[in-house]
Amino acid sequence: MPAFAVEFLTAEGPRRAQFTLDPERELGPQVRQVLEELRQHGVVIAGGPEDELAVVWNGRELDTGATPAALGVTPQRALEIRMRPRVRPAPAPPPAAVPVRIRRFTRGACAGILTGMAGGLLGWGASAWVRDLGPLLSTYARLDTFVGAVLGAIVGATVLGGAALRRQERVLPAAVLGVLLGIAGGAGGAALGLAASGLAAEGASGFRAGRVLAWTVLGAVLAAAVALGGARRTPRPVAEAAAWGALGGVAGGVAFSFSGPGDFWQALAFALVGAAAGGGVSWPAVRRAAGVIETESVAGREPGLLGHREWALADGARVHVRGAGPGRTDAVVALADGRCWIGPVMQGEAVVVGGRTLAEPAELRDGDRIDLGSARFRFRRLAAA
DSSP states (O other): OOEEEEEEEETTEEEEEEEEOOTTSOHHHHHHHHHHHHHHTTOOBOOOTTEEEEEEETTEEOOTTSOHHHHTOOTTSOEEEEEEEOOOOOOOOOOOOOOOBOOOOOHHHHHHHHHHHHHHHHHHHHHTTOOSOOSSSOSHHHHHHHHHHHHHHHHHHHHHHHHHHHTTOOHHHHHHHHHHHHHHHHHHHHHHHHHHHTTSOSSHHHHHHHHHHHHHHHHHHHHHHHHTTTOOSOSHHHHHHHHHHHHHHHHHHHHHTSSSOHHHHHHHHHHHHHHHHHHHHHHHHHHHOSEEEEEEEETTBOOOTTTOOEEEEOTTOEEEEEOBSTTOOEEEEEEETTEEEEEESSTTOOEEETTEEESSOEEOOTTOEEEEBTEEEEEEEBOOO
């Protein structure tokens, strides 16, 4: 085997020595053997504790993982062993910001408006048979209060029952609660609206203004009462629902004041008040949410209005998402400190997220697909409330 001249720098100055190297063995182990022999003779190559080893031949640094023959190294030129400052890795780029979607109406929020509108139309149909005074409804004030109670009962049942259906909760208790709250809100709103309408000036314009005012109060009180069924922590959702109801009441009062077929305009007014109550319950929850889970398909088909499932996730939320069809599994989704987690309900089961089967809780990312049997859901992160 050829002998190579090896140059190195010590504390006393540059030195040179002869060492035999195998051209067919990796250079790295042979260089370490050279260093060990030098150490045994009390020779230490100059360098700092943070420096790293480098081998240079003919002005170029060598790859110590290759053989001298592969590198073209020959004994005609000396090998230089030196210590050099360690190359620091480039700092890792900062983590990408969580992608945020602009806040918009979700399908569930639209469903809340439509179910409220349907309840308003059903309320108009149910109250259409009590248009004349009678023994029990001997005054128009009683008649209007009764009609308001009927409208509120049906709107409350459809709005809260529909919301429970979309969240896979028990529909009947929610609908009964909606009936009770709706009766109180509808009857109370109608009575307060009649009292407020008396404040309007006399004359044709004053009569119209009083009617619009009465509908405004009815819509605000009804929507606020129905929203009490979904409010959990703060009165703010109730106030937002009241604002929605007031807008719907203004629109309903204006529509009911149009000339022409009175039944049509009255039905439209009922529908507008119901839609405002539904929107006042469903939309504020989405507006404050940090994320939403919604149905994408069931058995490969896009679900209809009644088949849609959706959960608006605020901080601290914990929901139970049930799958469907063969191979059905259930999942628990929780959102805490801005991070959303999903895991199987039962130990030993697994959920499929983004094509990966997970038996342990994992963090959800924006746009993740969740497969629970034949039901497919999608998680979307929204802008911070």
